Amino acid sequence: MIRIVRFLVVLFIPFLMSSTSCDKDSESLPEWEWDNNEEDNNDKPRILWIDAAANFVDFANSKENILRDLQIAKDAGFTAVVVDVRPTTGDVLFETDVVEQVKWLGAWLEQGYSKVERTATWDYLQAFIDAGKKLELDVYASINTFVGGNSSSLGEQGALFRDSEKEDWATKLLTETGIKSTLEVGGTGAKFFNPVREDVQEYIFNMLEDLAAYDGLKGIILDRGRFDGIDSDFSDYTKEKFEEYLGYSVENFPEGVMSPDIKAGNLPSTLPEYFKKWLEFRAKVIHDFFDKAAARVKAVNPDLSFGVYVGGWYSTYYEVGVNWASPNYDTASEFPVWATPDYKKYGYADIMDIILIGAYASPTKVYGTNEWTIQGFCSQAMRKIKGDATVIGGPDVGNGAWATANDEVINNAIIQSVGAVMDVCDGYFLFDMIHLKKKNQWEVVKEGISNVISTENGD
Template sequence: MIRMIRFLMVLFFPFLMSSTSCENNNDSVPDWEWDENEDEEKDKPRILWIDAAANFVDFANNKENIFRDMQLAKDVGFTSVVVDVRPTTGDVLFKTDVAEQVKWLGAWLDKGYSKVERTATWDYLQAFIDVGEEVGLDVYAGINTFVGGNSTSLGDQGVLFRDKDKKEWATYLLTESGVKSTMEVGGTGAKFFNPVREDVQNYICDMLEDLASYDGLKGIILDRGRFDELDSDFSDYTKNEFEEYLGYSVENFPEGVMVEGTTPGHLPSSTPEYFKKWLEFRAKVIHDFFEKAAARVKAVNPELKFGVYVGGWYSTYYGVGVNWASPEYNTASEFPTWATSEYKNYGYADIMDVILIGAYASPTKVYGTAEWTIQGFCSQAKRKIKGAAMVIGGPDVGNGAWATASNDVTNDAITQSVEAVLDVCDGYFLFDMIHLKKKDQWDAVKEGIGKVITPEEGK
């Protein structure tokens, strides 16, 4: 049930594993030029996300297509891209001995949902870094952090399916029929690791060290640096760690922690004895992992920007065990129903150089001050992060209501979103390149950026 609610809310990143991917029909790059000026907003970063699976048909084996679309991104006014190099399969598109290379990904083609195989041997991430240097775009590497596999109609992929020695790494879910491994529950989608496990954390950090060694890389952005959902993780391993955190045993586990079917934003009037302490513990787990991961990355390259992607819906984001606010923000003062007085101690914003905020409101909700408006998501995040990290927010322009709205509506919303975001935070973020390509909406972004950069000229 919780997954259905979340699906209806935003259609988060894994949806792009089944998003429509298409070839760009624009064979030539428009001759767009930008006026150089000293406007303050011009210095704010404008970041475009490049999902691996959705764009794989174009980029898996073709450097020319990488150049074509990176040049487009530069010409419309983006300053940076985040290249997804560890998709939800958990395999990788960069050099490392820790994980296997991606061999194929699923994408929507004209013939339907199909495998796109990678036959090229050149370094996928390095190709983007090289092109970025050529066209003038900073390149960040994005990874799906705590995923170990993915199941689709095309088959199962990832280390959780391949390596029996890592069977216990899978997260254990609280289900109607008791606590079960995510591998037993079945269904399609990403299969999560248990973030509490030290061996899982070390596995990810080893991978991050290899990623941090890339010369020319601007930074690393961690997506899915979280628990699967509120029903995760209820393994014996996590129970023992929770008890160690408390300093005493919990006799009635999991009933004393959470009732099955509990969903973020719809908590019962009375929750179990340890529920709020459980949320606090989960936030600490993720906080401490990021502290460890940042140290490992910075030890390799202290100049790298270390950051994270999160959903902007802070009021219910406790469901995935994450407190992305500053530790100076007193969560309990605003959300006493679920936050303890200690919950704020595990805000991890001060660990980050940059936080990308998914401001995933509908195209008719661009302006506002509250959650579920694009601008409101960003201004609320800015308030909670309190200057501890750069706050860069923006819309998903292809999923949810964006997928069914007319092109006129979405074009206007894209254009308006640039100003709406940059007026309240430190940079602009758009998800995903595939949507701009699919509907040829590059001009809508260009117009929005132009209005901010050169407002006196309106372009």
């Protein structure tokens, strides 16, 4: 393992939040008025996510392109970027001997879904850190935490596919035809490890220690720090750990825990005997992993900001075994159908320095107070996190309804999203740089940011 400890002393800058909105003619503005937070908004971070695969054609082999686009992001008003350095292949774009380097990624180009090869030998993450330092732009590194491989029309990648000794690490899914490895089920997309396994966790911890050693890095954001889905994980290993947690054996497994027809958000009136305890156990697994991960990162660099990306849809996020709320938030009082009284004990917000909230509502749902509005996702997250961590929220401006809405609606939604988010949480977050580049929407997001922060001359 690389163990060169490179400490960084940095000022902590609060973080940014985001929200999306639509044309005033197609959506009424909110009836309420928020307090004027212009002065406070000046100091709130504005964070842009940079997905590895989507942006690889520009960045894989060009430091010049990295500096160019980070300059554009800075000019648009962003104060930080999150750089994806462990994409869904499970391989990496930073220096470590835990796992192999990324050799190619699949991306949508003009000719269709194609391979983009990396031939450069310089350190990908370090290039972003260097550019960020030159531009006074904070740089966070993100990893796809419990992903061990990826399958696509271009081929199979990652440790799960090339290392037979790690096949047991693949999550076991509950399907209509029984319990099967994610590798056996097939299909395209990310292939998850089993988060319950201690050897899997140690593998990730070792990787994080190498990442934390980068001088000049502002922080680490863990993406996909979760189970694959509600159908994961049903291995013998996890069954034994669940029984240890209960203190007794479960004879009717998996029937007493889950059935393959159960879907998050549409639970049957009668649940399996151990279903709610199973959700509680899974939340504890992820909570304890993050607790240990934070300790390992901080042991390398105590000044590093440690955080996580999660979806803002808390009401169904039990599907992936995650309780991102504060342990002081009583989940069962609001969601008694699926949460036990002890579920709140495994809220992990107090472990985090920063939580990025995916406020991924449609461009016609910018304002509001509840889930599935951009603003509502953020305000609900603030209520549940209770000040335990800095909350940065914002939209995905290129997927879902954003991919089909007309440009005028999208542009207005981006502009309105900045204020809608920053008025209710700690900062603004936008996914992804590639969307701004493809439609050349830099001036649009710049207008949104300029509308909610004061200029240097006070205009």
